[in-house]
Amino acid sequence: MNQENEKLKSMLSHATNNFNSLRMHFVTLMQERNQIKYGSLQGHEVMDHEKMGDKRNKHEDATMPRQFLDLGLASLADEASHCTTEGGSQDRSISQPNNVEVMSMDYSLKENYNSKEAVPIDCERSDGRDVRATFREESPGKVSQSWIPNKAADLSPSNTSDQQAQEATMRKARVSVRARSEAPTITDGCQWRKYGQKMAKGNPCPRAYYRCTMAAGCPVQRCAEDRSVLMTTYEGNHNHPLPPAAMAMASTTSAAANTLLCGSMSITDGLVNSNFLARTMLPCSSSVAAISASAPFPTVTLDLTHTPSVPFRRPSTPLQVPFPNGAAPGLGSTPVPTSLPLDFGRTLFNQAKFSGVQMAPAGSDGPQLSHPKLESVRPSSLADTVSAATAAIAADPNFTAVVAAAITSIIGGGGGGSSNNNKSSENGTGN
DNA sequence: CGTATTTGACCCGCGC
């Protein structure tokens, strides 16, 4: 019995590693096709460190909340290392603690990693673990001020790479997620410390400001119209290893932000892709994705505050092929950048599985979805979107090679080079 | 006593 469990764990681990690799290729190819600049997109950038002056205390990893959101294969991988014979560990919980029903989350991303402007900072943790890794703007706020809505649409192919790099440093994007929660904050695996609270004008609910006590920043606010809705906005990148749950979330949302920030994309493409991403990343609900161009920064809002039409469940076997076109997990020898949606393929699989009942138009009921452009470019169905994306990337010889290698790997007994993807992801700050 | 939270003050960007 134990032997079988060990074998299953091993297989699951291999499959996870393989799949992470394939997922990376998948997303990379998508991004390359869109000429997305791969920046440091893991999660949250440190904000204003020199002024924090807060007593950065010794939060040991062991004391961190282990309340995992089921957002990706990171959790699956974690499960592989934690699972017990009794149906998995408590470390990974799909249902949220305190009856928190995760409906949506709101992420932000600021891309300003131009090395000429970024200034490395030290933020050594008191436990001695050096977490120096990130950069800050020389003058806070510069990036945000430079954003010009719809500017992406003006980018021409003739732009030089320098220009594009410059553009990248001047843009700031947010990816928003709304969560139905009675808790004051969302538990994403990181430890947040409140440093301020303000009454926002026109909002009966106070806006609270939190910092990741491991060195990052993100404001969190509760939705005005519904006190049970928690609206969380993350900004910047963590500059420290993330716990699996936070890593999954950071990776997932950074992909959306990446798509959003694709300078060479037309607005239409961006909307389509973001919508596709949003639906892909969060297949468990009839989530809606909206992009606000009127906001100071382009914002992707994933509104999951609506009851899912179909309960999300994991594939019955973790070894099932996650891609709707039958592609199998790939070789696990490639490190997985942290800025990838960790559940990309799995959710694709689920999307394909449930597409028949999830074809309700995105944004049919979300407040943000009144955006006319979003409406006009919305794909006719999710299945179409998935098919189109799948066909597009499958035509890429690189992708085909990866898939072939993956199949070979699986047929040949699986495993492949099982580099520790989690490890590489943890270490990565995406720079 | 150490740490986390609260809260008024301050800073700064932006619009008029």
Next chain:
DNA sequence: GCGCGGGTCAAATACG
């Protein structure tokens, strides 16, 4: 230039 509002600081307070 001025006022407004958002974001942050830091002293005071609460808590374990």
